[in-house]
Amino acid sequence: MNALGHFFQAIPFELLIIQTVNGIVTGMILALIASGLTLIFGIMDVVNFAHGELFMLGAYVGVVVAAATGSFWLALVGAALIIAILGAALQIVTLRPLIGRDPLNTILVTFGISLVLQNFALWQFGPTARRIAAPITGEFTLFYLQYPWYRIMIAVLSALIIGGFWLFLKFGKFGIWIRATTQDRVMAQAMGIPVPWVFTGVFAIGAAMAAASGVLFAPLVGVDHSMGLDWVLKAFIVVVVGGMGSLGGSIAAAIFISLLESYAAIWVDPSQAIIVSFVVLILTLLFRPTGMFVATPK
Amino acid sequence: MTTAPLDKAMPLRKGGLSHTAVYWIGFVAVMAILIVAPLLLPEFWRRFLTEVLIWGLLAMSSDLLIGYTGMISFGHSAFFGLGMYGAAAALIMVSPPNLWLAIGFGLIGAAGAALFVAYFSTRLRDIYFAITTLIFSQIFYVIIFTWTRVTGGENGLIFTRPHLSIPFVYDVRFSTTTLHWFVLAVVTGSYLILRRVTQSPFGMVLQSIRENESRTRAIGYSVERYKIVSVMLSGLFAGLAGVLYAIQNEFAAPDFVYFLTSGDTVIFNVLGGIGTLVGPIVGAGFFQLARELLSRLFGDQFPYLIPLGVVFIAMIIFLPQGILGFARRWLNR
Numbered sequence: 042m043n044a045l046g047h048f049f050q051a052i053p054f055e056l057l058i059i060q061t062v063n064g065i066v067t068g069m070i071l072a073l074i075a076s077g078l079t080l081i082f083g084i085m086d087v088v089n090f091a092h093g094e095l096f097m098l099g100a101y102v103g104v105v106v107a108a109a110t111g112s113f114w115l116a117l118v119g120a121a122l123i124i125a126i127l128g129a130a131l132q133i134v135t136l137r138p139l140i141g142r143d144p145l146n147t148i149l150v151t152f153g154i155s156l157v158l159q160n161f162a163l164w165q166f167g168p169t170a171r172r173i174a175a176p177i178t179g180e181f182t183l184f185y186l187q188y189p190w191y192r193i194m195i196a197v198l199s200a201l202i203i204g205g206f207w208l209f210l211k212f213g214k215f216g217i218w219i220r221a222t223t224q225d226r227v228m229a230q231a232m233g234i235p236v237p238w239v240f241t242g243v244f245a246i247g248a249a250m251a252a253a254s255g256v257l258f259a260p261l262v263g264v265d266h267s268m269g270l271d272w273v274l275k276a277f278i279v280v281v282v283g284g285m286g287s288l289g290g291s292i293a294a295a296i297f298i299s300l301l302e303s304y305a306a307i308w309v310d311p312s313q314a315i316i317v318s319f320v321v322l323i324l325t326l327l328f329r330p331t332g333m334f335v336a337t338p339k
Numbered sequence: 340m341t342t343a344p345l346d347k348a349m350p351l352r353k354g355g356l357s358h359t360a361v362y363w364i365g366f367v368a369v370m371a372i373l374i375v376a377p378l379l380l381p382e383f384w385r386r387f388l389t390e391v392l393i394w395g396l397l398a399m400s401s402d403l404l405i406g407y408t409g410m411i412s413f414g415h416s417a418f419f420g421l422g423m424y425g426a427a428a429a430l431i432m433v434s435p436p437n438l439w440l441a442i443g444f445g446l447i448g449a450a451g452a453a454l455f456v457a458y459f460s461t462r463l464r465d466i467y468f469a470i471t472t473l474i475f476s477q478i479f480y481v482i483i484f485t486w487t488r489v490t491g492g493e494n495g496l497i498f499t500r501p502h503l504s505i506p507f508v509y510d511v512r513f514s515t516t517t518l519h520w521f522v523l524a525v526v527t528g529s530y531l532i533l534r535r536v537t538q539s540p541f542g543m544v545l546q547s548i549r550e551n552e553s554r555t556r557a558i559g560y561s562v563e564r565y566k567i568v569s570v571m572l573s574g575l576f577a578g579l580a581g582v583l584y585a586i587q588n589e590f591a592a593p594d595f596v597y598f599l600t601s602g603d604t605v606i607f608n609v610l611g612g613i614g615t616l617v618g619p620i621v622g623a624g625f626f627q628l629a630r631e632l633l634s635r636l637f638g639d640q641f642p643y644l645i646p647l648g649v650v651f652i653a654m655i656i657f658l659p660q661g662i663l664g665f666a667r668r669w670l671n672r
Contacts, residue, residue, distance in 0.1 A: 088466045138656050145411050148466055149609060149655050152413075152602065157648035164642040270598060274477060277470045285467075313485050319478050326459055326471065 055184035060303040062183065066192045068299030069199035072292040073254040074272055075279040076203055077247030083286030084223050084243050086144050087136060090151035092251055093273030094158035099124045099252025100264040101162055104171045113176035117256045121249040128248025132241045140237070155269065162266040170263025173256070195257050202253060203292065206246075210288075219243060223286075271315075278318050282325045284332020293334040297321075358672055370527065377519040386587075389519045391627050393583045395620030396526045397600075398607035399533060400576035405605070406614030407537050408569045409549030410464075414456060414472030415604045417479040418574040420596030421448035422581025424483065427496045427591040436501035442582050449578020450571065452479060457570035461563055464552070473598060480596045495592030498585075513586075522583050526620075529576050533616055536572065537671065545569050606651055612661025615670050621663055 074096055081089050089095075099120045107116035131154060139146050175191040182188070210216040221229040222239045230236045255264075262268075275298070283294030298318045305314040325333050356364075373392075377385045401415045425448025426441040433440055460471040483490045490496065503517055504510040513521070536542050544565050547555045556562045585591050594600075603626070611622025626647065633643040660667060 088470065135652055135656065142659075144465055145409075145469075146655055146659065148411065148469055149605065150652055152605065153648050153652040153655065156602065156651070157645050160642040160644040160648065164640075164645070274474060278474065281467065281470065310485060313481065315481060316478065319474060322471070322474060323459055326462055330462060 056307060057304070059183060059186060059188075060307060061300065062188070062192075064300035064303035065296060066196045067303065068296035069196040070254050070258050071272075071275055071279060071299055072295035073199045073202060073257075074251055075276040075283070075291040075295050076206070076288055077250035078273075078276050079280045079283070079286055079288060079291045080219075081244055081247040082280065083288075084219060085136070085147075085240050087147045087151065087244075088144075088277075089244075089247065090148060090273065091131070091155040091158060092247070092276060093269030093271070094155040094162075095124055095128060095248045095251040095269075096255040096258075096272055097162060097264070097266065097269040098127070098158055099248075099255035100173075100259045100268070101166055101171070101255075102252065103256035103259055104166075104173055104264055107173045113173065113256075116173065117253060120252045120256045124252030125245040125249035129241050129245040131248075132244035136244070137237060137240070140240070155273075159266055159269060166266065168265065170265040171259075172263050173259040175260035191260060195261075198257060199254065202250065206250070207288070215239075215242060275315075275318065278322045282321055282333050284335030287332065287335045290332055290334035294332075297334075358669070362670075362672075370523075373523055374520065377516045382515060385515050385519060387627065387631070389515070389522050389587060390584075391624045392519075392522050392526045392620070393580050393587065394603070394607065394623040394627065396529055396583065397577050397580035398604050398611070398619030398623050399526075399530065399616055400573045400580065401604045402608055402613055402616055402619045403533060403537070403545075403569060403573045403576075405608050406616075406618075407542060407549060408545045408566065409552075410461075410566070410570075411469045411605065412472045412570070412573070413469050413598070413601045413605065414460075414474075414476035415573075415577050416596050416598060416600035417452050417456065417472075417476035418449045418577035419581040419584070419600055419604075420479060420483065420591075420593070421452040422446065422578030423585040423591040423595055424448060424490060424496070424581075425578070426582040426585040427498055430498040430501060430585075431496060436499055438501040438504055438586070439506075441501055441586065442579070445578050445582035445585070446575055449574050449581065453571045453574025453578075456574070457567040461566040461570060473601065476596065476598060476601055480593060480598070483596050484593045490593070491591075493593060495590055495594075497590045500586055500589050518587060522587070525579065525583060529579060530616060533576065537616070541565070541568075606647070609651060609654060609659075609661060612663035612667060615661075615663045615667050617670065618661050618663035618667075622661065625662065 074092065078089055078092050081087055081092075102120040102123050103116040106119040107113055110116070135150050135154060136147060139150060175189070177191050177194060179190040180187040181190060210220060218229070218234045218239050219242075221232070221234055222236055226236060229239075279291055279294045279298055282298065283290030283292070298321060301317050301321065302314045305317040331337070373388075376388055380388065397415060397419055400418075401412050404410045404412045422445040425445035428448075429441040429444035430436040456472060456475045460468055460475060463471055484492060486492070500513055502510050503513050503521060511517070537545070544555065544560050547558075547560075548562055548565060552562060581595070584595070607622035607626055608619045609622070610625055611620065612618030629647055630643045633646065634641055654661065658664065663670070
């Protein structure tokens with residue numbers, strides 16, 4: 042009992058608040074990545090192994106554009122556009138021939154793509170990490186910390202992108218096509234929706250979202266060629282925990298897992314904190330394999 | 340698939356040698372080449388060939404899952420790595436280092452990891468299985484990487500190579516040639532065991548799970564149990580490959596537990612031809628040879644994985660059966 046009391050006393054209240062803010066910020070970036078992943082999965086039945094690499098390449102394009110123009114905002118838009126075009130091209134060349142084949146083929150192909158992209162980045166940009174300067178440098182006082190406004194801005198921007206994307210799905214013409222294709226691929230095709238192009242478009246949108254989150258994240262840590270795998274793993278966990286193909290579930294799971302990880306980081310090394318999300322994944326698989334944040338399937 | 344009677348009797352033999360005879364003649368021929376090879380090759384290529392055999396064993400073990408049970412494992416690095424660290428533990432703690440103890444420890448380590456992974460990940464199918472095996476292998480990686488006190492962390496463990504010994508009978512230092520023969524013997528033995536397994540009734544059930552899981556369940560087989568056993572079996576042989584690698588290179592490093600090893604394993608399988616058991620060894624040889632040649636032609640910094648990755652993607656789209664795919668039916672008969 043005494044030990045337990047000591048345990049709770051050992052948590053400074055301020056630290057808890059700081060870690061909550063940190064968790065929400067990373068959670069929003071993760072949600073942005075994972076929503077692209079879950080969208081691609083929900084519509085195309087493709088688990089995009091190369092998603093982390095699109096995130097990483099997006100960050101690199103951001104670095105290049107920011108260095109050339111000096112503008113963070115141009116870098117953000119430029120990276121999203123260029124990676125969207127790259128994503129569309131990749132989908133047309135490699136994934137379209139596989140439509141109708143065993144879904145395991147697609148995971149192998151996207152794994153091959155991730156390999157090529159990662160080594161391309163290493164070859165082209167070298168092993169040293171690059172940085173983008175944050176567009177705003179102000180800080181505010183959070184207890185004893187000087188907390189950068191930029192982190193708050195990341196969370197807000199991610200929320201805006203996801204919100205805009207949701208509106209697009211709900212009201213945009215292409216968004217309605219996407220939802221129709223998710224519900225019934227054959228029927229959508231019969232209604233005249235160009236399903237193969239919807240696939241391409243969805244892949245491009247998912248890629249653009251990954252690239253945008255890459256650029257947003259770049260000022261916090263350096264950009265290097267191996268950053269993709271960590272994030273794609275986390276995004277996979279989020280997508281499974283949130284319920285495969287469910288957008289809302291993914292966002293909830295992203296924030297949930299990031300919060301847990303940043304609380305865990307109070308006591309253990311941040312590199313070990315990822316074990317917490319593995320544990321969440323195992324528990325989900327054991328007790329609720331359809332996902333924690335979706336309604337029980339009938 | 341029709342059950343109508345055949346118009347004329349199927350010729351059982353088209354004259355000449357039977358399938359079994361041809362198979363074993365081919366087997367003996369390949370074995371003869373591999374036995375003689377270290378005597379003829381220079382030191383570097385001798386080591387190279389031994390290493391290809393070890394990677395081939397790793398790939399072959401994962402072929403049991405990919406090619407026969409129809410589950411793609413992206414987590415074989417965990418079994419390989421645990422085999423490696425298990426062997427390392429035996430070689431460091433026990434003095435003088437004992438070969439058989441190393442193998443035993445390595446297999447126990449790999450079996451432990453395999454039991455853990457199998458229990459959880461076989462609840463899921465297809466893509467989910469692939470992702471969870473990947474995530475589990477990362478768990479082992481994080482543990483090994485951060486538990487510096489026991490595993491040496493990033494630097495790994497260094498130890499001395501055990502002697503080739505049969506207790507009380509025989510005890511001699513490994514040379515690169517005898518090491519090659521030892522590895523060859525282990526890999527060949529594993530191949531024969533795995534071949535026997537895939538042709539056994541158990542292996543037939545695994546293949547029927549690959550073809551149609553729900554029908555297999557409907558017939559009354561406990562699919563989950565079969566899957567767990569196949570993952571464990573596969574993990575054991577992957578662990579054996581890890582032990583061999585540790586013995587050959589005299590170190591264990593967390594890099595081998597990292598995802599890239601699992602990725603390479605999958606590449607070997609796809610290049611060589613899944614569902615053939617020997618295909619993955621051919622794939623491993625092809626991959627390592629291409630890598631060696633590319634870095635000799637263009638220098639060490641050349642990103643050899645870019646052309647190999649493109650070949651890999653093209654093979655999945657245009658030639659999903661792999662290099663030995665044409666012989667798949669024949670090899671499994």
